[in-house]
Amino acid sequence: MTPKPTMRTVAAKAGVSIATVSRVINCPDEVPTETVERVREAMAYLKYRPNMNGRRLKMAQTRSVGVLVPTMANPVFATSVQGIEQAAHEDGLTVLLTSSEYDPERELDAVSTLLNNRVDGLILTLANADDNRVIDLLISENIPFVLLFNQPSRTDVASISVDNAKSAYDITQAMIAKGHRKLAMVAGHFESSDRSRQRYDGFCQAINDANQQDAAAMAAPRLCQVGFGETDLEGILESFLTGPDAVTGLVCSTDMLAIAAISACRTYGLSVPGDVSVGGIDGIAVGGLITPKLCSAVQPTQKMGQQALAFLLGLIRGQTEPQSLLLPHQLSTGESIGPARHQSSPRL
Amino acid sequence: MTPKPTMRTVAAKAGVSIATVSRVINCPDEVPTETVERVREAMAYLKYRPNMNGRRLKMAQTRSVGVLVPTMANPVFATSVQGIEQAAHEDGLTVLLTSSEYDPERELDAVSTLLNNRVDGLILTLANADDNRVIDLLISENIPFVLLFNQPSRTDVASISVDNAKSAYDITQAMIAKGHRKLAMVAGHFESSDRSRQRYDGFCQAINDANQQDAAAMAAPRLCQVGFGETDLEGILESFLTGPDAVTGLVCSTDMLAIAAISACRTYGLSVPGDVSVGGIDGIAVGGLITPKLCSAVQPTQKMGQQALAFLLGLIRGQTEPQSLLLPHQLSTGESIGPARHQSSPRL
DNA sequence: TCCGCCATTGTAAACGTTTCAAATGTTCAT
DNA sequence: ATGAACATTTGAAACGTTTACAATGGCGGA
Structure with a gap:
């Protein structure tokens, strides 16, 4: 040799x-x-x-970007990575991939590793974009980065997202319009996801606004927080789906949760949307294929990934103003939301 | 600064x-x-x-691995990447991610780029592992690599897979046991996927074996090839689902296709499994959550990703014999396969 | 007192590129 | 014939590490 x-x-x-x-x-x-x-x-x-390593050592730019997502197990992130990878390929960039499992420690660790690799910039989906050491680090090191799916309150960082609160608001409103009065949200733990909290806010807002219209029409919003990656919601949802206080609609903070929720309903003998309506947010592809077709606030996930890379390239090329883009979501015409079960007709 | x-x-x-x-x-x-x-x-x-690039330039090993999958849009690959990433993280390795869109040209291109990055080894899911220039390249450059999901005929390359033919055989047999006699397979184009062909072989074998038992019990196996990423199967499946020759069972080469097939059945007013039974292969998580619960030949996708990295590490550390592992699959207890609709009662 | 040993630290040469400044050769107007 | 202008090529110095080898100094034993 x-x-x-x-x-x-x-x-x-x-x-x-x-x-x-x-x-x-x-x-x-x-x-x-x-x-x-x-x-x-x-x-x-x-x-x-x-040898790219020789080149990278010499050159100011490495033509590589780092990507951090919570997990690949959720299709919404996988799809966004697909978009990023595609756009990166077109520009001849190398993608370094890491995942955090929603753990802030791992986020910091992963980003640190990526920085050691001298990536030109980063695309991140953080558990919590506010009060996040990762962001402080990146700003202090002056490394271009774009947040994806995060909707930070500070305006000096670039981000691509849909309006999380509005997404939840719209899907909730769709349920209210169908006559639902007792609703609960199924959401990931807030500390693991700012999106989860923002979506919950939108959910509550929709209920409050409905009450504004027609005083006390709505029951108080309820919340069921679950761990990410959790697919067995049967036990967790019991108090929401059974008994006299059972809700007639579940707004879920992600499509994966919505699909899991529908599955849980079934184990209680509840039909969707006959007995319970279920709505999701994200718009993962499989949601459109299942029965009942999932009604969801759909975001253009793959496009968002591509767009994030485009933004990042702008920042890398020296564009100084970080842009934020709030893309429109779209309510899918799903079957998983139907008219509310009549109040006085008890289940069974 | x-x-x-x-x-x-x-x-x-x-x-x-x-x-x-x-x-x-x-x-x-x-x-x-x-x-x-x-x-x-x-x-x-x-x-x-x-600066990792300085280090990499000097050192013999770069402590980085390249990963190539057809697409992130299919959860089965995303999940395997999740497993790879997890294992890589534990070993402090950097993951370089690329996707091929099932295109052999892009495969070659992507692998070439990864080699330019001097990755220590590669984990690949190829469109077609036999007669593949990528494999020739890697062998001639003497770079460690592990195939994932591919089941190459040559024995000198490491691979992790389930027995594709057997998976399809088993799920087909399950249908036959339920009384199905007219079956079709829905599969990705063979030239884009060796797995697709291997699974078709298993499908045919199961039907042949059934005929061996009980001569001419089964109708000839039928095949419907579709493009990958295709989710609208309505038109494509028409000749299989309607008319006098309509099949009573669809064996799909992937779960994504199976879910799409179920959706297509619905548009023809066919219930699953009442009118048509549908089986898949892969065992993606969402299959267990939908209605009807998808009956599938389940493979331990994430574990397989981890295992692939473990194999790769062995090869990188100088292990000379490439190992191949054929993991057992498991038929999930799904509801999407039911008793065959009685032959003489035509649909509508 | 001198020597050798050990622990600790330092020097310098790679690794494979890019790139600036300088060298070489060619052409052409004067 | 001379030199300017130009096209082409080269030499050498980085880039940030690792690592073999050499140097330094303190120490105990002879």
Whole structure:
């Protein structure tokens, strides 16, 4: 096994200097075609492969970006990564991927590692974008970054998101319009997700506004916090789905939770939307395929990933003002939300 | 803005040589505690961050691995990446992620880029693992790699997979046991996926074996090839679901296809499993939550990702024999497969 | 007192690039 | 014939590490 060929090897083979080889690689236009060919032949003959690490060491930019998501297990993040990867590929960027499992410690650790790799910038979905050490770190190190799905209160950071509160508001309102009066939200733990809290706020707001219209029409909003990745909601939802206080509608902070909630309803013999209506937020692809078709506040997840990379590129290229984009969501025409079960007809 | 601190800066601040700084980073035990502390203080004071690119340039190993999947949009791959990422994190490895969209050209391109990054090894899910230029390339460059989900015919490459043919065989047999006689497989295009073909083989085998038992009991196996990422199967499945030749069961080569197929059945007013039974392969999480619960040949996707990384580490550490592991799949107790609709009662 | 040993630290040469400044050769107007 | 202007190429110095080897100094034993 001969040692790996380097520019030096190629240069020797082609009878030129390593500077010329470099130019053939980076700006072949500035080199006479005849020389270019000779060098290219040598490269092919030796199976030369440029070493990105050498290049990165020398150059100011590494042409790599770091990506941090809570988990790949939720299709909404996987899809956004798909969008990022796609856009990165088009620009010839390398993607370094990490996940945090919603753990702030791991977030910090992961970002630190990415910075050690000297990525040109980062795309992050943080558990909690406010009061987050990761953001402080990135700002103090002056590294471009874009938040994805986070909707931070501070305006000096770039972010791409839908309006979380509004998403929840709209889907809640859709339920209220169908006659639902007793609603609960199923949401991930607030400390693990700012989106979860923002969506809960929207949920409450919708109920309050309905009460404003028609005083005390609505029962007080209820909340069921669950762990992320939790798919067995049966026990957790019992007090919400059974007994005299049972709700007629569940607004879920994510589609994954909504699908799990529908499954839980079924174990209690409740039909969706016959007995209980269920709405989600995110718009994951599978939601449109299941029965009943999930009614959700849909966000253009993959596009958002692409857009995030586009923003990041802007920042890397020196654009100084971080932009924030609040994309419109769209209520899908789903079947999982139906007319409220008549109040006086008890379950069974 | 002061320039980024390097080991040299730290060394100066701490009043030691850069070799000592390096030692503090890599083997603090060989340095007296007092010195270690002084250097650590300097690092903290200067906010020093080791530059991985410098290190990688010098060292034989880069402590990074490349990952190539067809797409993140299919949860089965996203979940495996989740497993890989998790295991990589535990070993302090950096993950470089790429996707191919099932395109062999992009596969080659992506792997080439990863090699330019001098990854220590690769984990790949290829469209077609036999007769694949990527594999030839990797072998000729002598780079450790592990195939994930691919089940190559050659035995000199490491791979982690379930038995694709057997998975399809089992799920098909489950349908036959329920009285189904007219079956079709819904599968991704063979040229885009060797798994797709292997699963089709298993499907046919199950039907042949049934005919062996009880001559000509089964109708000839039918095949419906669809594009990957295709979720609207309505038109495509028409000739299989309607008319006198309508099948009573659909074996799908992936769970995503199965979910889409169930959705398509619904648009034809067919109930699952009342009118048509549908089975999948993969075992994505959401399959267990939907109605009807998807009956699938489940593989331990995330574990497989972790296992793939473990294998890869072995190869990187110099283990010469590439191992292949064929994990057992498990038929999930789903509701999407039911007794066959009686032959003589035509649909509507 | 001198020597050798050990623990600790330092020097300098890689690793594979990019890039600036300088060198070489060619062409052309004078 | 001379030198200016230009096209092409080269030499050498980085970039931030690691690491083999050398240097330094303190110490105990002879």
